[in-house]
Amino acid sequence: MSFSEHSPRSRKKASEWVASFVDLWQNPDLSGSKIWKQKSLKSITFFACRMQVIPNQLLTTWPSTLEGLFLPSNYICQFPSIIDSPDFTMPALKTLNLLNNEMKSVPFKFIQRCPCLKELVIAQNPLSTEIYDIELPSITRHDFFDTLQIIDMSSCRLHHFPSFLDKCNVIEKIIMSGNSISTFSHAFVHSKMNLKDVNLSNNKLTSFLPADTKSRKRGKGRLIRLDLSHNMIGEISFDDAENFTESSHSLTEGEGSQDRFSHDRSDSTASDKSAALFSGNELNSSTVSPRLSIEDLAAEANEEIKANPADWKVTFVPESEKEQVSTIAKEPKISKPLLRDRTSFADIHLRCPTVPLPHVSFLSLRLINASANRITSLEPFVPLLIYGDLQILILSINRIREIPKEFSGELMGNLTRLDLSYNCLSLDSIPPDSFTKMAKLECLCLNGNNFTRPSPSLLSLRIENKYLVDDESVPPTEIVPGKIFLGSLQSAQSLYVLKEMKITHIISVLRLCRPYYPEDFKYLNIEADDSADFDLMRHFPEVHQFMDEALESGGTVMVHCAAGISRSATLVISYIMKNQQIRFRDAYSYVRGKRSIVSPNSGFQKQLEIFERKINVKKGGCIVS
Known part of the structure; x- marks a missing residue:
């Protein structure tokens, strides 16, 4: 049965349900919007609307019905003064999403007025280190510590695990990836009966051990998932034999x-x-x-x-923000x-x-x-x-x-x-x-x-x-014999391959990648997207200097991105152009002759052509090893 064949009453209910969810995508004109005339709105999204301060109207129009408030990718740094009113409350709000804004601290004053808040997403905000030392506001109306179940504070420049989470009695999922947290105690897991999922990936943890005897005695936790990837953990333990x-x-x-x-x-x-x-x-x-x-x-x-x-x-x-192809x-x-x-x-x-x-x-x-x-x-x-x-x-x-x-x-x-x-x-x-x-x-x-x-x-x-073993595509390609190699992320992950190739210096060209073996190799990390709009040429001087210093010291350099096709190839081609004073097309042909899959995106090729004019290449030529 099609929608039009339903009864008028059914169609009315369906249209009311659809109208209860509004998604305003990149729309900075909030004042003239018709959404303010709607009643009983349950969820609203303002994505990339250039919002700096949440308007009072947004919090007061549907205070009793709004369940989801999604405000990602704006410029929000504070909440409006209406939250200081003793009568203000949002009793139905369950989800608050402030992803990628300019918040300097957790909005405690607001969330204490949300007695049903279950999920708080404040990831990718420049949270101040002062959040560890602040005194929590007196909570006289609703204790959000007894309702909050999910919190995402990933990529918030945190150096310590937030202490206020100790008070979250029913927390189930914690995401703290992409920070600089160096310590985490088992005691937190032991004290949370509902905690099931902890993500501490991409931090600076050096161990995962019980903090003291007291932490071993408590046993309320029932943890199910634990992500400790991309840290510096050398010591790890889960036992309690003593x-x-x-x-x-x-x-x-x-x-x-x-x-x-x-x-x-x-x-x-x-x-x-x-x-x-x-x-x-x-x-x-x-x-x-x-x-x-x-x-x-x-x-x-x-x-x-x-x-x-x-x-x-x-x-x-x-790993590395979905850039690695899973095997x-x-x-x-x-x-x-x-x-x-x-x-x-x-x-x-x-x-x-x-x-x-x-x-x-x-x-x-x-x-x-x-x-x-x-x-x-x-x-x-x-x-x-x-x-x-x-x-x-x-x-x-x-x-x-x-x-x-x-x-x-x-x-x-x-x-x-x-x-x-x-x-x-x-x-x-x-x-x-x-x-x-x-x-x-x-x-x-x-x-x-x-x-x-x-x-x-x-x-x-x-x-x-x-x-059981890698395929033949994992080892990096030798571009300049005994000096320069071009490879993929898998090449950079294999300590055995790197040692066999006698690599000493590694250049990683990824959106997010930390050195895998900093004790064994010297690294240069270039955060770059494989996008035609990305300005990779601004990194050429830094890369060229790093490669010069490596080769002059008798070292061997490997440059890699996710697949060894576009970003890393662009850097290698630029170095050969500068070092050998040859045109882009000649350097490109040489590198592609060594590694057939090389293919810089159109934007990178234009940058290499600009670079050719910049270094004033006047001749074609061949590569001199």
Whole structure:
């Protein structure tokens, strides 16, 4: 049945629903708009409307019906004076989006007047460091700390984790990517019962460890996703072996504790062995049953999945702002956790006595992304893989050198995706029976490590998607023999390839990219878009000087962008033009003869032609090595 065939009453309801959502796209003329005549508006968007101050009319026209207020990409730096009125309130507002504005602080005065606010997006604002020291306004009307569930403060120039988040009692998702945060305490995770998703990617974390003994004793958290990618983490831990007794008490004394233990006394021998095993940790029958089950955690997680199935679909954004082409053919998804059929902590510990117990707050973790860090061992993740529900583990671009023996056991039955690409693994460091008993493993990435041919045992693995070695396109192309190389992002990620090519200096030309191996190579980062409108020529002097200094010192330079086609090729061509005093077309032909996929966009080609006139090239010619 078409819309026109519906009854007049149905058409009226449909038109009213459509009218309740207004999107004003790049429209600076707000005063003459007809939207102010509408009634019962539920959601309104002012995108790129050159708004500097939110007009009073916007907050007072639909105070009781407006649920979503979206104001991205404006120039907003403050809220209007109407929010100081004692009678002002927006009781229906659930979402406030201030993405990419000029806010210097979190608008506490406004959000305290929004008793139902659940989501606050204030990403890409120049928040002042003073937000750590300010005194929160007295909240006399509504406590937003008890309603806020999602907060996005990514790319806000933060140097510390905001302390006011400690007061957000029902927070579920925190996005803090793209800042300069250097410390984060486990205590925050342990104290938040509803917290499921933490994104701390692209910060300056050097470790992820418990801050003190107190932080280990608290165990309310049920974290599900953790993103620590693109930091400088060398030390990482999730275990709680030293305080297992206290953590167990936190389970027994918490809500639903009766469901968290299996009191099966039929196998007295196994029970006695378990009690003896844990005697060193002061765990005995007088304190807590040694058969501590995690079935309840899996059951709770299953209920959440059934209630919100769409929330558990995970799509991985490639590194460097979607510029890397993913090598994974199948989109990974978080599935239901594997129930362990009354298998208890004690029973598992009997089989893996050397593996410490993880903190209860991390047992429900199902996704960890810690790519592009300084992690050297898989040992910290073994407890989560054996005792917990971890399904997806991404550790690409680290310094891992060995696969532990536990990775050959069947106790890691939940793992569906394991990414260890671009590490320091050799065939000798991978036991022959590794990954053979992981029943649910669907994707294994080992490409970019220190071997060019996989072993027979790796080739025989029955895994749907396995990537064991890089294809031939990963190594960079030698443009000037022994001096200048041109490559892709994958070239820059492979420490093995870079060492083999004897690279000493790297120029990264991406919109967002941090050095992967700053201890091993000297870097120059150029933030650039592959757009015809982008002025790449202004970076030519800086790039040329960097390359001159590298070559004069006897070094070797690799220039890369996402694919090694446009941005990085433009810089290499410009250097050859200047160094050899040849025309653009000659330099272009030479570079393309070495790397056939080279093709600067039309804007970059025009800039190279301008550069040719600027350096006053008067001859064609050939390249002199």
